[in-house]
Amino acid sequence: MTNDTPLLEARGLTKRFPGVIANDQVDLVLHRGEILGLLGENGAGKSTLVKMLFGIHQPDEGEILLRGERITNDGPGESIARGISMVHQHFQLVPPLTVAENIVLGAEPVRGLRFDKGAANDRVREISERYGLTVEPTDVVEQLPVGLQQRVEILKALYRGAELLILDEPTAVLTPQETDELLAILRDLAATGVGIIFITHKLREVLDVTDRVTVLRRGKSVGTVATAEATSASLAELMVGRSVVLRVDKTAAEPSEPVLTTSELRVRDDRKRELVSGVDLEVRSGEILGIAGVEGNGQRELVEAVTGVRPIHAGHATIVGQRVAHDPRSVRELGVAYIPEDRERDGLVGVYSIADNLVLTSYHTAPFARTGVRQFPAIRQLATKLVERFDVRTPSIETPVSSLSGGNKQKVIVARELSVENQLVVASQPTRGVDVGSIEFIHQQLIDARDKGAAVLLVSAELDEIFALADRIAVIYEGRIVAELDPNTTSREEVGLYMAGGG
Amino acid sequence: MITLGRGLTLFTIVALTISYQIDDIQTTAVAARTVREAAPLILAGLCGLVSERSGIINIGIEGQMLLAAFCGFLGASYAVESMGSTPALLVGVLAAMAVAAVAGLFLAWTSIKLRMDQIIAGTVINIFAIGATSFFFAQGRTMPKVPNWSVPGLDEWPLVGRMLFDHGPFTYLAILVVAIVHVALFHTRWGLRTRAVGEHPSAADTVGVRIFRLRYVNLAIGGALAGLAGMALLQSASVFNRGMTNGKGFIALAVMIIGRWRPGGVLAAAVLFGFFNALQAQLQFKQAFDIPPQFFGMIPFVLTIAVLAAAGLSARPPAAVGQHYETE
Numbered sequence: 001m002t003n004d005t006p007l008l009e010a011r012g013l014t015k016r017f018p019g020v021i022a023n024d025q026v027d028l029v030l031h032r033g034e035i036l037g038l039l040g041e042n043g044a045g046k047s048t049l050v051k052m053l054f055g056i057h058q059p060d061e062g063e064i065l066l067r068g069e070r071i072t073n074d075g076p077g078e079s080i081a082r083g084i085s086m087v088h089q090h091f092q093l094v095p096p097l098t099v100a101e102n103i104v105l106g107a108e109p110v111r112g113l114r115f116d117k118g119a120a121n122d123r124v125r126e127i128s129e130r131y132g133l134t135v136e137p138t139d140v141v142e143q144l145p146v147g148l149q150q151r152v153e154i155l156k157a158l159y160r161g162a163e164l165l166i167l168d169e170p171t172a173v174l175t176p177q178e179t180d181e182l183l184a185i186l187r188d189l190a191a192t193g194v195g196i197i198f199i200t201h202k203l204r205e206v207l208d209v210t211d212r213v214t215v216l217r218r219g220k221s222v223g224t225v226a227t228a229e230a231t232s233a234s235l236a237e238l239m240v241g242r243s244v245v246l247r248v249d250k251t252a253a254e255p256s257e258p259v260l261t262t263s264e265l266r267v268r269d270d271r272k273r274e275l276v277s278g279v280d281l282e283v284r285s286g287e288i289l290g291i292a293g294v295e296g297n298g299q300r301e302l303v304e305a306v307t308g309v310r311p312i313h314a315g316h317a318t319i320v321g322q323r324v325a326h327d328p329r330s331v332r333e334l335g336v337a338y339i340p341e342d343r344e345r346d347g348l349v350g351v352y353s354i355a356d357n358l359v360l361t362s363y364h365t366a367p368f369a370r371t372g373v374r375q376f377p378a379i380r381q382l383a384t385k386l387v388e389r390f391d392v393r394t395p396s397i398e399t400p401v402s403s404l405s406g407g408n409k410q411k412v413i414v415a416r417e418l419s420v421e422n423q424l425v426v427a428s429q430p431t432r433g434v435d436v437g438s439i440e441f442i443h444q445q446l447i448d449a450r451d452k453g454a455a456v457l458l459v460s461a462e463l464d465e466i467f468a469l470a471d472r473i474a475v476i477y478e479g480r481i482v483a484e485l486d487p488n489t490t491s492r493e494e495v496g497l498y499m500a501g502g503g
Numbered sequence: 504m505i506t507l508g509r510g511l512t513l514f515t516i517v518a519l520t521i522s523y524q525i526d527d528i529q530t531t532a533v534a535a536r537t538v539r540e541a542a543p544l545i546l547a548g549l550c551g552l553v554s555e556r557s558g559i560i561n562i563g564i565e566g567q568m569l570l571a572a573f574c575g576f577l578g579a580s581y582a583v584e585s586m587g588s589t590p591a592l593l594v595g596v597l598a599a600m601a602v603a604a605v606a607g608l609f610l611a612w613t614s615i616k617l618r619m620d621q622i623i624a625g626t627v628i629n630i631f632a633i634g635a636t637s638f639f640f641a642q643g644r645t646m647p648k649v650p651n652w653s654v655p656g657l658d659e660w661p662l663v664g665r666m667l668f669d670h671g672p673f674t675y676l677a678i679l680v681v682a683i684v685h686v687a688l689f690h691t692r693w694g695l696r697t698r699a700v701g702e703h704p705s706a707a708d709t710v711g712v713r714i715f716r717l718r719y720v721n722l723a724i725g726g727a728l729a730g731l732a733g734m735a736l737l738q739s740a741s742v743f744n745r746g747m748t749n750g751k752g753f754i755a756l757a758v759m760i761i762g763r764w765r766p767g768g769v770l771a772a773a774v775l776f777g778f779f780n781a782l783q784a785q786l787q788f789k790q791a792f793d794i795p796p797q798f799f800g801m802i803p804f805v806l807t808i809a810v811l812a813a814a815g816l817s818a819r820p821p822a823a824v825g826q827h828y829e830t831e
Contacts, residue, residue: 077711092706094699095822105699106710108692115692156710 005068007032007195008053008084008164013062015048022048024219025062030164035186035196037206037227040216041239041407041435046199049216050166053197054086055079066164080106085157086166091149095142099135100124103156127158131192133185146294147178154185165189166197171205175294176463176496183209201436203232204464215239239436248443251451253471255284259424259455260306264315267301275301277479278315281457283424288446288456290470290487292463294499298479299459300341303428306457307331307338309346320423332361335423337449339413339430341459343406347413350402354394355383357401358416390415391441407438418445425449428459443469463492477501511771523662529789533781534666539739541770541777542670542677543568546732547755548762548769549684553725554607556688556764557718558701558823559614560621563628564729565752567603571733573636575599576743579646588647595646595737600730606632607726611719618827629752637745649673649738673735678770680728685766697721701821704828714828750804757807761814764821775810779803 010028014021023045030036040046051057053064055073063070066082073079076086093102100120109119121137128135133151141149150170157165167186171179186209190196198210206213207227214224215238223238260283267276275298283289293299304310306317308324308331317324319334332338340346348357359368359379367378383397392411394404401412410430418425427446431439446469450456460466466473467487475483475498483498522530547564554561561567579595586594606628613624652675654668688694699707700714707714732755736747754776761775762768783799 075711076709077713080711086709088709092703092709094703094706096702097695097699101695101699102706105695105707106712108695110692114690115695117690160710 006030006065007034007067009065009068010049010053011063011065013049013052013059013064015045015052015057016060021219023052023059026216026219026221028053028214028221029224030195030197032163032195033190033193034212035190035198035210037210037213038197038199038216039201039203039206039213039235039239041201041437044216044239044435045219046216047168048219050086050168050197050199053079054084054166077106080160080162083161083163084166085160085162085164087150087153087157087168087170089168089170089172091153093141093149093152095140097141098137099139099141099144099152099155100137102141102152103137103159105156107160123159124155127155131155131158131185132188133158146173147175147181150174150178150182151185154189158189162194164195164197166199168199169201170198171200171202173295175500176492177500179205202464203235206230206235207232236436248440248447248468250447250469253287253450255287255471256453258282258284260317260319260457262306262315262317265302265305265312265317266314267298267305267310268313269301274313275479276305279476279479279481281474281481283455283457285423285453285455286450287471288450288458288469290466290473291457291459291476292466292473292495292499293459293461293476295461297476299428299476301479302476303338303341303426303457303459307336307426335421337417337420337422337425337454339410339417339425339427341428341432343409343413348401348409351400353398354387354392354401354404354412355379355397357412358383358386361416386415386419389419390445405435407434410434410442411438414442414445418449421452422449422454425454425456426459427456429461430458431460431462431465439465463495466495467492475499508767508771519662527661529785531662531665533778533785534662535669536781536784537774537777538666539670539674539777540780541773542674542738543732543735543751544755544758544773544776545677545681545770546673546728546735547752548758548773549680549766550603550607550725550729550732551756551759552762552764552766552769553684553697553721553728554610555759555824556701556821557697557721558704558714558821558826558828559611559718559722560625560825561607561610561722561725562622562625562756563606563610563632563752564625564732564755565748565750566625566629566632567606567726567729568733568736568752569632569636569746569748570606571599571603571730572736572747573632573639573733573743574602575730575734575737576646577644579737580644583647589650591647592649596731596734599733600727603728603730603733604723604726607722607724607729608719611722614827615715615718621825633746636743640743640745645742646737648741649734671735671738673731673738676731677735680731681766681770688766693717698821701823704823704826708828754803754807757811760818760820761810763818776803776807779806 006029008030010026013023013026015023026049038046048057052059055075055078058073103124104120109116124137133155135148135151135155141152170182174182183205186196200206210227212224212226213230213235215222217239262279262281265276265279266274269275279302291299301310305312306324308326308328311326319336322334324331344350362368368375380397387394387397390411392408394408401409431442446456458469470487473485473487473495474481475495477499485495519534547568550564551561575595575598578598579591582594583591610624610628613619614621649671651671657668658664688697696707696712696717700712700717704714740747758769758772758776761772780803783802786799787796
């Protein structure tokens, strides 16, 4: 084997699922010490591709060569033995076990019949020192912050002697600072000869850390480019097949009367822990207030409280002068649109058709129901119109919503919520897991709602989104608003610092 | 937990001493009976623990115990016709462990292959056990008596002798098994993998742990323990009776929950329930109060509800228990 032999080469990989071709003749090459970005919209086939490389899926056609030799897929266990590891988007860590126990699980050091905890701790310490990834082997994983948990995931791969590391959207849950740390770690790892496949849809990170980028579109590889020769615009164009406006065009806000005000708002979660601890906010008609923060700092509870989904423990919230009660329908009747963070759970009924989901908030009112009987022609008419106007890609309005891609599901919600006039729009992570083309579209809808006079409360963990949309930025940290900033005068770094509890 | 455990131990010793001063005969009787009654609950509770720690709810323990007692009785009863009573009893033990292990594998199979609801599958085992054992039940058979292994010398000690050193083999075995399961769960590779599979199966799957195989193995081990629990029932009864488990398989689930899915906790909780049982038996026997004996018989079940309600508030079961694992 010469040094020119790629670490991994995939040739003509094809994977079909009932009704769709998830990967169609995809080629991919990864060298030692190289970071390869894998870029594509949601549903472009990135996950399917890496699952074939990692041995979870069997390719229908094509071959995979590892160090120049053809391999067959025999499951994750075999892949790990061959030096391929994967850091999944949702951490694969057992919360009540220690760091060392999680790292050695599946390949435990044993002495006789006993599991050798001491040896496990020593091995983990040794590896963490060698790669400069500090962890305490005896810490219990569930007590660690997210950034450290991810470090444990990477150590898990290194413990198994990974020469090829696949990371599936690793930065989705990190603060900007943690993301920078991760990217530095990846560079160091690559310098030791590890080959890395880095999946993301954040162009900035691709440009920052990768050596080459392979772009997938609708299951096909549409090009591999050297990162040094790429720009955000050129990559985005490859991804969606047309040029994309990455900056949303918007005029300066013209805020008028306050629509939503909260005063000393306190909200508890289901386990009675106070997650919103005295929040004072004001969102005016015609402006977008962006709430920036790392997930889990009370955003969800704040949003659920002002939409009436969750009871307010103390303090109060008012919308157009009315006190918010623990009653979602009465809140909606004040003219509130709500785009929830978890669209599968809170925004849609998966087994219902697109049409039924589009009338989920109005099915009981005229013209969609008369004397308690549903009026299907009116529903169909509305659905046909909205699917067209909001560009929902679907075979029919009777298709169950669960079979749509993430971006199209979100468009169904946006269509339902923003196709009517609203006083207040509450949008929580409105473009999470949504492809670039749809992001652009959803952002434009939110701006349009603002320009029509709605007050918009935007919660997002994506700083790009906050900066693209917000007229004012409030940073939430541990249930409190720790800073209110003007997007024109602040910087990503300053916001990131507040998000991490500094500042 | 250690300090709580020590506190309870200390309290028990003090209470026993005082009670012994007041009435030595009855105290000794209740104490000895407590340990005897606890044995099947310990073994059955550990059956539940080994299953649930790997992510499968086993509500069929009652049925497993009943099948085990039935087959153990028949095995020993027929074997004794051609061999000595000790080998015949061993045949009974093997039959009991085998049938309960098969029932455990059945539960694992319905859950893993058929993706059946685990509560329903467990109920199937319970109903099948009642029907099958009643149908095939033949009166008039006898089995060799399970011997009492009293420890010479030690069993003469006041109170402690009768309480700890004058029991049948399955009672000693139950306490030994607690220690074995504890070490296995927290100090072996199997234990680490079991806990990982019960908490977060996909984490174990992605590092190559074969979770379905582990669940089959655990349900078989748990079944074998339920088989021993069934033999522990025969140890005191010496004959098979219809429905002789009398809800103990369900109380074992309560024991497991109150014991917080830890072997030491199962031991403590089983002793607590054993004590309730012994107390009600003694009160019925003594006719201490002018109350119908059924009321005393009710005590263990009422206390199960009360203690479970209190313990349930803070209990944290294995996170993935009862869920089907989706492979891709």
